[in-house]
Amino acid sequence: MDIRQLSYFVAVYEQGSVSAAARLCCVAQPSLSAALRQLEQELGVTLFARLPKGVTPTEDGEKLYGHAGRLLSQLQSLKASFSQPVARVKFRLGLIRALGVERMSQLLREFSNNVQGLELHLVEPDEHCDARIITPQLLKAGEAFQPFWHDSYLLAMPPGTPLSLQAEVHLADFEQLPLIKRTPCDAWNTLYPELVRRGIKADVRADIQTIEYALGLVSAGVGCALVPNFDTLLQRQDIVLRPIVQLKLERQLGLAYRKNQTSASLTVLRQLCQPVP
Template sequence: MDIRQLNYFVAVYEQGSVSAAARQCCVAQPSLSSALRQLEQELGVSLFIRLPKGVTPTEDGDKLYGHAGRIISQLQSLKASFTEPVARVKFRLGLIRALGVERMSQLLREFSNSLPGLELHLVEPDDSCDARIITPQLLKAGEAFAPIWHDNYLLALPPGSPLSLQPHIELADFEQLPLIKRTPCDAWNTLYPELVRRGIKADIRADIQTIEYALGLVSAGVGCALVPNFDNMQQRNDVDIRPVNELKLERTIGLAYPKNTNTEALTLLLQQCQHASNR
C-alpha cells in the first residue's frame, strides 16, 4: 500500500466515479483502476460496488476512507514540518446544514490546498465570518452571492413501501403518511403550507435536523423524508426515492461574501466554488 493508491481511492470515493477521479488526479483511467485493484487485493476486501453509473463504497470502503484521510493529512503535515513556515491565514466560513458531505469535503480540501498556511474555521452561518455557504433566502444586505449547486428534493421511502410501486408521489399520497420532519429545510417550508392549505394531514413521526439521521430513520422504516437529490442518493439500496409532483421542491446553494472585500483567500474560494459548480 502506498500514498498514491490512497489518494486514488479517496478521489474515487468522493467523486463516486472512476473516470471522474482519473480526471481529477490527472492520470489515465486504466492506471487508476489498476492501482485500486492492487489496493483491494492487498487488503483482501472490495472497496466499491461497481454500478452502471459510477461506484458506491462498501462498508470496508467507508472504513478505509476515514483512515486514508487521516494518513494523507498526517503525511502532508510531516512534509510541511520540513519546509519553511508560511504565514498563517485565518478564514472563517459559515455553513448551513445538509450541504452534502462528499461535495463539501472536496470543496474544502481543494480550498485548503490552494492556499498555503490557511487556517480554516467552520462556524454557524449566523456567526461572524468571512464568507458563508447558504441559500439565497439567508442573504444579508451588502453581500454578493455566487451560486454553486442546485438541488432538487425527492421523497425517501422505506424499503418495501407501497409508494415505491409508483413512479412519482402526488400530494394526496401524504394523507396520514408517516413522515419525518426535518428543519430547517427549504423543501419542508414549501411542502407543509401546501398540505395545510389542502387539508392533507401527514403523520409526523419525528422532528430532526440532519439528513443523515433522517435517512437512518427512513431506512429503519419509521417514515418518509424529503432529501436533496445528492449524487450518491441514487446509489443507496436501503431507501427508495421518488419525485414529488405538483410542487417545485428545490434549493440553490451558493457562496455569500461581502461585496467590498477582495482578499486572496476569498478570491481562491470563489475560484473553487466556480470549479465545483461546473462539475
C-alpha cells in the first residue's frame, strides 16, 4: 500500500466513478483501476461495488476512506512544514444549503489547489463574503451572477411503495402521499402552492432542512421527499427516484460577486465556475 494508491482510492470514492477519478488525477483509467485492484488485493477486501453508472463504496470502502483521508491530510501537513511560508489569502465564500457534497468538494479542492496560500472560510450566504454560490432569487443589488450548475428535481421514495412501480409521478399522486417537507427548497416553493391550488392534500410527516435528513427519512420509510438529481443519488439502492410531470421543478445555481470587485482568487474561482455543458 502506498500514497499513490490511497490518493486514487479517495478520488474514486469522492467522484463515484473510476473514469472521473482518472481525469481528476491526470492518469490513464487502466492504470488507476490496476492500482485500485492491487490495493484491494493487499487488504483482502472489496472497496467498491461496481454499478452500471459508476461505483459505490462497500462497508470496507467506507472504513478505509476515513483512514485514508487522515493519512493524506497528515502527509500534506508534513510536507507543508518543510516548505517556505507563503502569504495567506483569505477568501470568504457564502454557500446555500443542498449544493451536493461531491461536486462542492471537488470545486473547493480545485480552488485551494489553484490559489497558493488560500485560507478559505465557508459562511452563510447572507454573511459578509467575497463571493456566494446561490440561486438567482437571492441575488443582491450590485452583484453579478455567473450561472454554472442546473438541477432538476425528482421525487425520492422508499423502495417497494406502490408509487415506485410507476415510471413517473403525476400531481394527483400526491393526494394523501406521506411527504417530507424540506425548507428552504426551491422545488417545494413551486410544488406546494400548486397542490393547494388544485385542492390536493399531501400528508406532511416531517419538516426538516437538510437533504441528508430527508433521504434518511425516505430510506426509513417515513415518506417521500423532493431532491435534486445528483448523480450520487442515482446509485443508491435504499431509495427510488422518479420524475414529476405536469410541473417544472428545477433550479439554477451560480456564482455571485460584487460587480466592482477584482482579485486574483476571485478570477480563479470564476474560471472554475464555468457552465457545465
